[in-house]
Amino acid sequence: LIQQKEQLIDKFRAKASKASFAKSLQSELARMDIKESPEEELAAMKLRFTAFKPGGRVVFEAVDVSKQYDAHKVLEHVDLLVERGQKLSFIGQNGQGKSTMVKMICGQLAPTSGMIKPGHEIRMGYYAQEHSEILDPSLTILQTLEDASIPEARPMVRNILGGLGFQGKDVDKKVKVLSGGEKSRLRLATLLVQQHNLLILDIPSKEALKDAIKNYNGTVIIVSHDREFLRGLAEKTVFFANRGIRVYEGDIDYFLEKMDSEDILHSFQNA
Secondary structure, three states: OHHHHHHHHHHHHOOHHHHHHHHHHHHHHHHHHHHOOOOOOOOOOOOOOOEOOOOOOEEEEEEEEEEEEOOEEEEEEEEEEEEOOOEEEEEOOOOOOHHHHHHHHOOOOOOOEEEEEEOOOOOEEEEEHHHHHHOOOOOEHHHHHHHHOOHHHHHHHHHHHHHOOOOHHHHHOEHHHOOHHHHHHHHHHHHHOOOEOEEEEEOOOOHHHHHHHHHOOOEEEEEOOOHHHHOOOOOEEEEEEOOEEEEEOOOHHHHHHHOOOHHHHHHHHOO
16 A cells, blocks of 8 residues: 555656655555554454345435535535445545445534435444444443344354454453453444444454455445455445535546546645
């Protein structure tokens, strides 16, 4: 991924009209040298998300959605239709509305105008790193997962925890003594014992999840800055910039191929 960005920098630096874009890429690359070396990754494991019974053909539809906080406009006149079984990636620079859009889809935020219409019998599983802080610190790892589990999945709770690196007496640890990475793994485990047919994963990069996402029969939205992780994963790429979105009918590689066009470069330069 870093090598790919370096190649883009060299390519665009040679063209005066694209020098500012190269400069912004170079700044992003400097930040990635830190971001791509996380202190704690998920343990090697084999994960499997099980989709609940399929819902309607339309999973949700955003119609003329706008969102602003006081005078600050984040999204304007966004339309997006997501259908059953699709896998989408949400990409774009920070502050361009990806997380805001996700929170409106989840019902955590209301649009300023427009509407988001959920489909028939859609059950959502939503994972974001900050969600690890909503875990009850007084419970143990085992209690947390048992409380979150549907009855059918309870016999598998210890096996799931073992697959995520919580073995033996580890499961008796209180949430309050866990590291940030351990809390993230536990929060992820709760998705493995619940019923859903729409997964929304707001994650920087978790290669261990890639096969699980590919094999998931439900609908998936992935929010990530890691282009290597996204490669070959989503069939649609939703690019957030300038308070709007553009939908590309392909994965991150397809989007990168299109990035040389002047209109997309303009969006990047002004994002």
